[in-house]
Amino acid sequence: MSRAAASNILDRxxxxxxxxxxxxxxxxxxxLSAFAYVYSELVQYHQGRAASISELERRLESAGYGVGxxxxxxxxxxxxxTKRETRLMSILHFVSSSVWKALFGKSADSLERSIDHADxxxxxxxxxxxxxxxxxxxxxxxxxxDAYVSGIIAGVLDGAGFSxxxxxxxxxxxxxxxxxxxxxxxxxxxxxxxxKAVFLVKFSQEVLARDAALER
Amino acid sequence: xxSPILFVIVGKNEPLFEAEIDTxxxxxxxNDLSTRQNYFVLHSALDLVEKSxxxxxxxYLRVVDKVNHQQVSTFLTAGNIKFMLLHGGxxxxxxxxxxxxxYGYYVKLSMNPFYKYDTPITSLAFENRxxxxxxxxxx
Numbered sequence: 364m365s366r367a368a369a370s371n372i373l374d375r376x377x378x379x380x381x382x383x384x385x386x387x388x389x390x391x392x393x394x395l396s397a398f399a400y401v402y403s404e405l406v407q408y409h410q411g412r413a414a415s416i417s418e419l420e421r422r423l424e425s426a427g428y429g430v431g432x433x434x435x436x437x438x439x440x441x442x443x444x445t446k447r448e449t450r451l452m453s454i455l456h457f458v459s460s461s462v463w464k465a466l467f468g469k470s471a472d473s474l475e476r477s478i479d480h481a482d483x484x485x486x487x488x489x490x491x492x493x494x495x496x497x498x499x500x501x502x503x504x505x506x507x508x509d510a511y512v513s514g515i516i517a518g519v520l521d522g523a524g525f526s527x528x529x530x531x532x533x534x535x536x537x538x539x540x541x542x543x544x545x546x547x548x549x550x551x552x553x554x555x556x557x558x559k560a561v562f563l564v565k566f567s568q569e570v571l572a573r574d575a576a577l578e579r
Numbered sequence: 580x581x582s583p584i585l586f587v588i589v590g591k592n593e594p595l596f597e598a599e600i601d602t603x604x605x606x607x608x609x610n611d612l613s614t615r616q617n618y619f620v621l622h623s624a625l626d627l628v629e630k631s632x633x634x635x636x637x638x639y640l641r642v643v644d645k646v647n648h649q650q651v652s653t654f655l656t657a658g659n660i661k662f663m664l665l666h667g668g669x670x671x672x673x674x675x676x677x678x679x680x681x682y683g684y685y686v687k688l689s690m691n692p693f694y695k696y697d698t699p700i701t702s703l704a705f706e707n708r709x710x711x712x713x714x715x716x717x718x
Contacts, residue, residue: 371704373687432658432696433689439657440686447657449636522658522696577633 377440392468395551399496406497406508416506424514424529431518438465447523451566451574454523459486462519467492472559482571484564486516489536491560495551507531509560516562527566533558584717585617585665586709588685589625590697595660598706600713620644621665624651628661638682639675654678656685658696669717677716684708 405426413419438461439447448454459471467488477483488509497508507513509531517529536559588596599614624644631640632655640653652674654662662678662685688694688705700706 372691373684373702373704373708375687377683377687377690429696436656436658436686436689440682445638446636447638447655447659449633453636524659573633 377437395492398492402493402511403496405511416503419503420506420510420531423508423510424517427511427514427516428518428521431515431520432522433518434462434465434515435519435522438462441465450577451525451570454520454525455484455486455564458516458519462515463488466515477563480565482566482568484566486562486564487559488512488562489559490556494533494560495553495556507533507560509533509562512560513562516564520564520566525566525570527564527570529565530563532561532563534561583613583617584667584669584713585614585621586681586713587618587621587663587665588700589661589663591659592697593699595698596700596705596709598709598713600710600717617649617665620646620649621651621663624653624663625661628653628655628663632659639678641671652678654682656682660685660697666717673716677712680712680716681709684712 406423409419409422409426413422438457442461448457455474459474463469463471471486472489473485473487475485475487477485491509491512493511494508499506499508513529513531517527520527520529536557583599583601586596586598586600587594597618599617627644628640638655638657640655642650642652644651649665649667652664652666652671654664654675656662662681664674664677666674684705688700688702689696694700694702
C-alpha cells in the first residue's frame with residue numbers, strides 16, 4: 364500500500380469561514396452512523412472500567428474535554444480570525460452558535476439564564492446526537508450519555524479562560540414546547556424524543572467577579 | 580549588528596516554545612548573557628499582557644512593553660496562549676503577519692490528537708516553519 368508523499372499536518376489547509384477540506388456537498392460532514400458506532404464503543408469502553416454512574420459520567424466528560432480545547436482554537440480560527448471572547452455572554456453565544464454549528468450542523472436550540480442562580484446558564488439541545496441512539500438501562504438511573512458534550516463545552520470555556528462546571532441533564536419536553544412534525548425525527552426516522560438535553564453551566568466565582576469588573 | 584529576535588509561546592503556566600532567531604542567518608546565535616537578558620525581559624512583560632488581555636477582544640495586542648531599544652509584541656490565541664516577540668522595532672504590519680502565520684501553524688498543530696493543549700511543543704516541523712516565517716517576514 365503506497366501513500367502519496369505524506370504531507371505534514373502543518374501544510375494541510377484548515378479551511379476558512381465554513382469552507383473545509385471535506386468532499387461532501389455540505390463541507391466536512393461525517394456520517395451519523397459512523398459517529399454513533401464509534402461513540403457507542405467509547406461509552407462501552409468506559410462503562411467496563413467505571414465502578415459507578417458518576418465515574419462513568421466523569422470519564423465521558425474528560426474524554427470530551429480535550430476535544431473542547433481543540434475545537435475552541437479551530438472554530439475561532441475559522442470564524443473570526445482576529446477576535447477572542449472576553450465577556451461571559453459572548454463566550455456563551457460563541458459556544459451555543461459557532462461551536463454547535465461546527466460540531467452538529469445547527470445552532471443550539473436555546474441559551475437561558477437561570478433565575479435562581481446568577482452564575483448558572485443552560486444550553487438546550489432537543490436532539491443531541493450523542494444520546495439519539497442510546498437507551499439508558501434502569502439500573503443506570505440518571506446517567507446522561509451527553510456527558511461527552513458537556514465535557515466539550517467545559518473544554519471550550521476553560522480554554523477561553525472561563526472556568527465552569529458543566530453537567531448534562533435529560534429533561535422531559537413539555538407538550539407543544541417544540542415544533543417538530545409529528546412524524547418524528549426526519550434524519551433518523553426515529554419517533555420524536557420525549558426528553559431534551561439541558562447542559563447546565565455553572566461558572567466559578569472569579570469568572571463572575573472578573574466579568575462584573577469588566578462591565579464598568 | 581543585528582539584534583536577534585526572540586519568539587516565545589507561553590501557555591497558562593510555562594513556556595511552550597522558544598526560538599531565538601538571528602534574522603541574518605536564520606539560525607540560533609547570540610551570546611549567553613544577552614540571551615538570558617532577553618528571556619528576562621520577555622517574561623517580565625507577561626504581567627502587562629495579563630493585565631491588558633481582558634480589556635480588549637482583539638487577538639493582536641501590539642507592543643506591550645518597551646525596554647531600552649527593544650519592544651515586546653504579543654498575540655493572544657482564542658485559548659489564551661500567548662505568542663510573544665522581542666524585537667528591535669519592527670513595523671507593526673510585519674509583526675502582525677508573522678503572528679498570523681504562526682497562529683495558523685499553531686492551530687494545525689493542535690489538531691494533532693497526540694498534542695495535548697498547554698504542553699511544550701517539540702515538533703521539529705513546527706520549529707522549522709516558525710523560523711522560515713521569521714526569515715520571510717522579519718528580516
